Amino acid sequence: MKNKIKEWLKSGQIDIFLGYKTLQGHPLPHAFGKDNLEDIDTLITGSNYYPLEKIATKLVAEKPDIKIGMITQDHSQRALNVLYIWNQLDPENIKPLKGDGCSSNLKEHADDSHREAGKSGQFKKQFGMNTHASIEEAEIFAQQERFQRWMYEFQKCIKCYGCRNICPVCFCKQCSLEHSNLIGTGSLPPEAPIYHLVRAVHMAGRCIDCGLCEEACPADIPLRLLYRKVNAIVTELFDYETGSRLDQSPFSIIGESITLKLKPIAAA
Amino acid sequence: MTIKRINFLQELLEFMGLGGRLHLEWISSAEAQKFVQVVKEFTEKIRHLGPNPLRGFTLNNLTLDVGAAAGTAAKTACPEPKETVAQN
Ligand code: SF4
Ligand code: SF4
Numbered sequence: 001m002k003n004k005i006k007e008w009l010k011s012g013q014i015d016i017f018l019g020y021k022t023l024q025g026h027p028l029p030h031a032f033g034k035d036n037l038e039d040i041d042t043l044i045t046g047s048n049y050y051p052l053e054k055i056a057t058k059l060v061a062e063k064p065d066i067k068i069g070m071i072t073q074d075h076s077q078r079a080l081n082v083l084y085i086w087n088q089l090d091p092e093n094i095k096p097l098k099g100d101g102c103s104s105n106l107k108e109h110a111d112d113s114h115r116e117a118g119k120s121g122q123f124k125k126q127f128g129m130n131t132h133a134s135i136e137e138a139e140i141f142a143q144q145e146r147f148q149r150w151m152y153e154f155q156k157c158i159k160c161y162g163c164r165n166i167c168p169v170c171f172c173k174q175c176s177l178e179h180s181n182l183i184g185t186g187s188l189p190p191e192a193p194i195y196h197l198v199r200a201v202h203m204a205g206r207c208i209d210c211g212l213c214e215e216a217c218p219a220d221i222p223l224r225l226l227y228r229k230v231n232a233i234v235t236e237l238f239d240y241e242t243g244s245r246l247d248q249s250p251f252s253i254i255g256e257s258i259t260l261k262l263k264p265i266a267a268a
Numbered sequence: 269m270t271i272k273r274i275n276f277l278q279e280l281l282e283f284m285g286l287g288g289r290l291h292l293e294w295i296s297s298a299e300a301q302k303f304v305q306v307v308k309e310f311t312e313k314i315r316h317l318g319p320n321p322l323r324g325f326t327l328n329n330l331t332l333d334v335g336a337a338a339g340t341a342a343k344t345a346c347p348e349p350k351e352t353v354a355q356n
Contacts, residue, residue: 148285150284
């Protein structure tokens with residue numbers, strides 16, 4: 001694997017390779033370049049996962065023609081697909097290299113990643129939403145109780161934007177979550193449930209269920225469960241499975257289907 | 269597409285316990301009767317559901333609820349502290 005990466009870099013097939021390296025005892029994302037090929041010997045593989053795809057979008061925003069290689073896991077491919085669809089990355093310029101990180105099927109909660117949220121304590125189970133609940137389990141409660149439980153979860157939010165910042169498919173230049181006309185500013189917790197519902201709605205047709213947001217959330221809000229439901233609805237209503245195909249999200253289409261092709265604007 | 273998008277929102281709201289409070293209907297300007305009927309029915313439905321739970325819902329409210337409940341939970345979970353007699 002390391003030789004292959006070296007070869008890619010040497011031959012100019014890629015300009016940079018995104019992988020992981022241990023720094024001060026922590027596996028951290030790292031960009032390997034061609035000017036220091038020995039560096040690649042320090043590349044580590046395993047179940048580390050940071051949103052490398054997001055790092056790639058930032059690189060491309062700076063240098064649109066850069067060719068990027070990167071270590072991928074199952075969900076990374078879905079993330080890449082979503083980013084291709086939304087024109088954030090060009091598949092021509094991305095060279096994925098399958099890592100061996102995914103301990104799929106081993107954990108029932110994180111079905112395609114090693115990540116697993118911490119266990120929900122007694123109190124959370126009694127008054128909030130169990131992070132490990134399935135959609136069906138979350139729907140057992142009657143409307144009023146559901147509302148109470150979700151509100152208990154949402155009011156813990158400290159508005160750190162961690163869920164958005166870590167998300168591989170969040171790339172908008174202007175984020176609704178920071179728009180003062182949409183979400184009240186200046187108080188904590190942020191306006192619940194609108195803050196979380198706005199993010200949930202925006203994850204429709206986008207979220208690829210990688211679980212990073214839930215892992216990043218310091219308030220232990222079962223975000224993944226919420227977005228799972230969102231995308232279950234999208235699949236049910238629009239027959240669209242986020243990340244598994246390369247067609248446009250139903251939410252970016254006005255009308256039933258795309259009838260016009262994108263054309264460059266003619267020079268005046 | 270609008271129908272589906274509204275369905276999407278309805279289901280999402282239902283999932284978090286605010287179901288039944290969003291309705292979509294096409295009414296032409298010539299259908300005054302229909303307008304009256306739809307508004308009436310929906311008003312009835314909302315009345316039946318009760319006031320918007322978000323109204324007046326504040327963190328304090330919640331902490332009180334949760335706090336009271338936590339009190340009972342804590343009581344059942346921990347044994348009563350034994351009375352200690354201070355020495356001296
Ligand atoms: S699981 Fe969370 S971090 Fe991952 S794509 Fe969905 S919203 Fe983004
Ligand atoms: S990561 Fe959690 S606490 Fe931070 S903004 Fe998102 S939901 Fe709120």
